[in-house]
Amino acid sequence: MAETVVQIQGLSKIFQRDSFSVAALEDIDLTLESGEFLCLMGPSGSGKTTLLNIIAGIDRPTKGQLRVLGEDVAQMSEDRLATWRNVHVGFVFQTFNLIPVLTAYENVELPLLLTKLSSGARQEHVLAALKLVGLEDRIHHYPRQLSGGQEQRVAIARAIVTDPTLLMADEPTGDLDAHSAEEVLDILTRLNRDFKKTIIMVTHDPRAARHATVTRQLEKGQLLPLGA
Amino acid sequence: MTRSHLIVKNLFRNRRRTILTTGSLAVSMFLFTVFIATYRYLSAPTETEATRRTLLVMPRASTSVPLPLSYRQRIARLKGVAMVSPFVTIDGMYGGTDEWLAGFATDPEVLLKLYSGLWRIPPDQRQAFIAEKTGLIVGRKLAEKHGWKLGDHIPLRNEGWHVTLDLVLRAIYTGEVDETFIGVHWQYLSEVWHQSDVAGAYLVIAESDQAAAALGKTIDDTFHNEPMETRTMTMLQFALDFLGRLGNVKRILLMISGAVLFAILLVLANTMAMSIRERTSEFAILRVLGFRTGQIQGILAAESLTIALVGTALACAVAFGLFRLISGYRVGGWMPIDIHLDLPGLGLVLAVALATSFFSTFVPAYRVSRVKIADAVRFVG
Numbered sequence: 001m002a003e004t005v006v007q008i009q010g011l012s013k014i015f016q017r018d019s020f021s022v023a024a025l026e027d028i029d030l031t032l033e034s035g036e037f038l039c040l041m042g043p044s045g046s047g048k049t050t051l052l053n054i055i056a057g058i059d060r061p062t063k064g065q066l067r068v069l070g071e072d073v074a075q076m077s078e079d080r081l082a083t084w085r086n087v088h089v090g091f092v093f094q095t096f097n098l099i100p101v102l103t104a105y106e107n108v109e110l111p112l113l114l115t116k117l118s119s120g121a122r123q124e125h126v127l128a129a130l131k132l133v134g135l136e137d138r139i140h141h142y143p144r145q146l147s148g149g150q151e152q153r154v155a156i157a158r159a160i161v162t163d164p165t166l167l168m169a170d171e172p173t174g175d176l177d178a179h180s181a182e183e184v185l186d187i188l189t190r191l192n193r194d195f196k197k198t199i200i201m202v203t204h205d206p207r208a209a210r211h212a213t214v215t216r217q218l219e220k221g222q223l224l225p226l227g228a
Numbered sequence: 229m230t231r232s233h234l235i236v237k238n239l240f241r242n243r244r245r246t247i248l249t250t251g252s253l254a255v256s257m258f259l260f261t262v263f264i265a266t267y268r269y270l271s272a273p274t275e276t277e278a279t280r281r282t283l284l285v286m287p288r289a290s291t292s293v294p295l296p297l298s299y300r301q302r303i304a305r306l307k308g309v310a311m312v313s314p315f316v317t318i319d320g321m322y323g324g325t326d327e328w329l330a331g332f333a334t335d336p337e338v339l340l341k342l343y344s345g346l347w348r349i350p351p352d353q354r355q356a357f358i359a360e361k362t363g364l365i366v367g368r369k370l371a372e373k374h375g376w377k378l379g380d381h382i383p384l385r386n387e388g389w390h391v392t393l394d395l396v397l398r399a400i401y402t403g404e405v406d407e408t409f410i411g412v413h414w415q416y417l418s419e420v421w422h423q424s425d426v427a428g429a430y431l432v433i434a435e436s437d438q439a440a441a442a443l444g445k446t447i448d449d450t451f452h453n454e455p456m457e458t459r460t461m462t463m464l465q466f467a468l469d470f471l472g473r474l475g476n477v478k479r480i481l482l483m484i485s486g487a488v489l490f491a492i493l494l495v496l497a498n499t500m501a502m503s504i505r506e507r508t509s510e511f512a513i514l515r516v517l518g519f520r521t522g523q524i525q526g527i528l529a530a531e532s533l534t535i536a537l538v539g540t541a542l543a544c545a546v547a548f549g550l551f552r553l554i555s556g557y558r559v560g561g562w563m564p565i566d567i568h569l570d571l572p573g574l575g576l577v578l579a580v581a582l583a584t585s586f587f588s589t590f591v592p593a594y595r596v597s598r599v600k601i602a603d604a605v606r607f608v609g
Contacts (some may be wrong), residue, residue, distance in 0.1 A: 049602075050602075053602045056516075058605075059600070059601070059602045078520070078521060079520045079521070079522070082515060082518050082519060082520045082521075083518060083520070085516060085517070085518050086517060086518020091517075093513075093605065097509065097513045097605065099513070100241070101237045101238060101240070102229075102234075102237060106229045106233075106234075109229050110229075110234075110514070110517055111518055113229065113230070113231060113234070114518045114519065114523075158517070
């Protein structure tokens with residue numbers, strides 16, 4: 001029986017901008033089971049990234065219930081959240097966000113510096129992650145020496161190197177050409193299919209959405225019913 | 229990779245900026261180190277046997293009025309006095325040049341005693357200098373500069389003297405001291421100046437440190453209520469008295485040190501603020517990856533501390549070199565310049581480096597850790 005990874009009930013997020021209040025999310029209910037590949041779609045400003053950030057513990061809801069992997073993420077302190085993210089969440093950004101002064105190998109190794117793994121064990125994990133994304137021959141390259149597609153694959157390797165349960169991807173193909181985007185989506189599909197990773201991906205791209213097992217639409221901060 | 233590796237990588241992400249910042253910090257810390265060491269030296273100059281045992285007897289009322297020559301015998305009879313001699317500082321121009329030469333005029337035996345252990349003089353030259361009233365002793369450097377040889381006549385003039393001294397070079401000293409100093413017989417000066425019954429001041433060499441400590445009061449008591457009262461002090465006291473008149477110099481040194489400190493703080497704070505601001509999104513990524521804000525602040529503090537300590541180490545190395553270079557120099561040929569950075573001074577310099585590092589990083593590091601991750605990820609510095 002599949003385990004519930006994300007359980008959201010009546011979740012809202014209101015941003016305060018000067019004297020204005022903007023409701024980014026309104027009364028969201030969502031449940032995500034282990035091993036699902038959820039695609040969140042919707043127009044710009046619909047609240048997709050906000051929802052993703054809240055689930056990943058990067059942002060906090062204004063009200064509502066949020067349990068991720070059985071934990072009440074919204075109530076955790078910043079430090080506890082950081083440790084929780086390190087163990088349970090991998091995050092892939094649209095703009096890759098690699099550290100420019102570190103090589104591909106070092107970028108992937110970064111999250112492991114917070115673990116108690118030995119240097120040898122860390123090396124094993126990093127090489128395995130880079131091999132999985134097909135970049136084992138680029139380990140000493142700096143981000144500026146890689147193509148956009150390769151950078152995003154390094155970012156995916158960094159996201160999975162701690163073997164997290166939940167993988168979040170915010171427009172992972174938004175800055176890529178069609179070929180590179182397809183490579184990245186293939187990797188995410190493989191991670192979901194072969195490694196049973198639960199994935200939440202935000203995208204505008206209907207072709208990207210086809211790789212997901214579930215697609216949900218957001219509009220003006222509201223989650224539309226399944227199949228809408 | 230380790231966290232220290234990460235710190236080094238971050239430091240060298242903008243190599244030119246890091247080098248320039250470290251360089252300017254090193255220059256500022258060098259100035260601060262020199263000022264602090266000089267301030268400490270001025271507060272407590274180096275003590276030697278010569279500065280402890282040698283006393284200077286001067287007129288109490290005014291140094292422009294000479295003491296009677298009759299005081300010489302009265303001082304010589306006091307208990308604890310080993311030697312006594314009239315004493316005058318001289319400065320005159322050599323021959324037709326406008327180069328000033330400076331030195332002392334005393335009895336030759338007292339002069340040589342004063343510099344025993346500091347000047348190396350061949351015995352025959354020593355005797356020749358003592359024996360001839362117009363004899364002159366000069367440092368090796370001065371003799372080499374003018375190509376003087378033993379037996380040369382050296383004319384020395386000063387508008388205030390109304391006469392040109394005709395001195396004969398009889399001895400050349402060497403030593404780890406100022407080698408541009410000159411010594412002449414007081415007797416010769418008193419004759420050409422037609423001042424056979426007065427002496428500017430007296431130089432007294434005590435038999436021991438203990439004797440010197442008591443002798444000052446004894447001499448002054450001896451001439452109490454005389455037409456010319458005296459003011460006696462050891463050379464060390466004289467130096468301290470002289471330095472005391474430089475009180476403003478010490479205050480200026482402190483003020484400049486404060487300004488230098490402020491400049492150091494601004495330089496490092498500016499660099500750290502720029503460096504942190506332009507990496508705002510990277511710190512957000514680190515937080516997404518699981519780094520706690522305290523760990524990120526620790527990395528930033530380590531970066532700043534590395535720059536501060538490398539700059540300070542460079543500054544101290546150059547300052548130590550400078551102190552070593554001038555350590556042989558003696559003011560007036562006898563008062564040693566021994567500026568050095570002692571442990572409390574070094575502790576102060578290190579504390580300043582640590583404080584500068586802390587204060588330059590604290591605010592920008594705190595601010596960057598307060599930015600919401602979601603906003604910081606999109607930040608373009």
